Amino acid sequence: MDRFQLDPTITYLNHGTVGAPPKVVTEYQRRLQDQIELQPAQFLLRDLADFEANGNPARPHMRVAAEATADFVGCDPDLFGFVDNATTGASAVLRSFPFEAGDEILITDLGYGGVNNAAEYVAKRAGATVRECVMPSPGAPVDDFVTAAIDALAPNTRLFMIDHIAAHTALTLPIERIVQACRERGVVTLVDGAHVPGAIPLDVEAVGADFYVANLHKWLFTPRSCGFVATTPEWASSLHPTVISWGYGNGVAAEFDLVGTRDPSPMLTTPKAIEIWKQWGGDEIIAYNHDIVWRGAHILADLWGSTFQTPEEMVGPMVFVPLPDVFQTRSTDEVALRAELWHDDRIEVPIYWHKGVLGVRVSAQIYVDDTDIAFLADAINDRRPS
Ligand SMILES: Cc1ncc(COP(=O)(O)O)c(C=O)c1O
CATH class of the missing domain: 3.90.1150.170 (Aspartate Aminotransferase, domain 1)
Known part of the structure; x- marks a missing residue:
């Protein structure tokens, strides 16, 4: 303790x-904040992010942290963006996804209310619908969760948003099998891995989802607020942060690395948090x-x-x-x-x-x-x- x-x-x-x-991580974050204050304009405007995607600066602080974190969670850093938290990541995906009238967003009765609300919001605006899939009760065999998820897919299901580790029940779902089944049926997947990094082994590319969002501040020892969104080459140009800024249209890294003036220290602390997590x-x-x-x-x-x-x-x-x-x-x-x-x-x-x-x-x-x-x-x- x-x-x-x-x-x-x-x-x-x-x-x-x-x-x-851990204390050692928050102490590191405070030192970083002190370093930012020595020359805030240089750090936050010129050295933080390559929002024009033109190689300037050559080693933006956000990318150094993104590369270490993407390596840890198993995805391509160019398809990885930091967000404040999983809720923000899910909103970015849902709000930038090209839903059409008649589309269905499938969620489950294990899902987290806050992110379900984002699905309701975007569905209403697009003339789409949200349907809740009934999953088995805790204690059921793992295969039953796969069957329930697959049976719930409908011809107009455009996107399935499903937890990797569910919020209230804490169940770890057989996510690779569910994602694979969706892929075979042409259904896009958004996996909510809010509880996953540092909690169980994670390889985002092996999960295979079109979009994966997660928190680093829950189990990976980073300070709050710190999460990420990861996608695939197919969706990279249509994924945008909910807050649009200078990087708009320049790719995932450029768009997510700079979303206006804010304290980037939680994100920049991730390499240290990962180092401590491994050391311990x-x-x-x-x-x-x-x-x-x-x-x-x-x-x-x-x-x-x-x-x-x-x-x-x-x-x-x-x-x-x-x-x-x-x-x-x-x-x-x-x-x-x-x-x-x-x-x-x-x-x-x-x-x-x-x-x-x-x-x-x-x-x-x-x-x-x-x-x-x-x-x-x-x-x-x-x-x-x-
Ligand atoms: C499955 C799931 N998704 C999303 C969240 C929201 O996390 P945050 O508030 O960090 O965005 C939680 C919080 O516990 C969660 O359990």
Whole structure:
């Protein structure tokens, strides 16, 4: 815990929601901000981005960071742009996509409300529609998720927006198989990987989606706000940031690297964040976080008498575990329960309803261990309504 700024007196089981960068990374970011202030016009106007795509400057700061990050996530840096967050990335894709009247945008009932709203917005403007595909409940075999996704595709489905790791249920979906099936049927894919970089191994090109958006500030130790959008050569010239600026028409790098005056330090910190993440274990962090929540889910379910059947391959560094049966009634006030855990026990953990099941979403990070899970188990058991 001392490597993070988190209050050491709290039990933080919600790394997934907005991340928590290590101290060494935020210190690096502050040094970078100080460097910017020595000569802000030079740094932010002349050295930051090659928005005219004419080789000037030769090594723009944003490209140096983009190259390191694109290499880490497995995509071509020329088809990679930084964005503030996954929501911004999804909006950029949806708002620049050439939808036509009668087109359908398919989403799933596992999707994140904020980005679903962007789909509604663009559909309304284009005379298109949005339809929600019903996915199986957590605990179903992984093949059922592939079947549900494929069966939901309709002749007018133009674009399928689907999570790689779903928000509330924390399920890791078999995304390569779903993307492949869409490709065979001519359906464009937008994969929301908000939780993916640093959480599970990622190779964007191997996923094969037309568009992939993600956050780096959740699991990859970067400061907020920092995410990316990646695309393919086919779509590169039609993808634009939601904020249009000087790079318009000059390619993904030129357009996304400069979107007006802002603080670029979160993006420029990514090479350092990746270095620290690797130095502290990299794949071992992924394995540690997975083990904590995989083991933890079974411990919680045992102690609570609830059922946890999610296949291991669908579990990354977060897990959704049903609360004890006595809480599974609409009279349970989940907002009050969450607030009680926070105020009385200083436990930060989200509690959600999903398909009629009330559960906690537990996130692991290297500052979490088995005692935190045991503490949560007791805190819930102590609150069982009599
Ligand atoms: C699947 C998914 N998409 C998008 C988001 C939004 O992330 P951000 O607010 O960083 O854009 C989240 C947030 O948790 C998420 O879980």
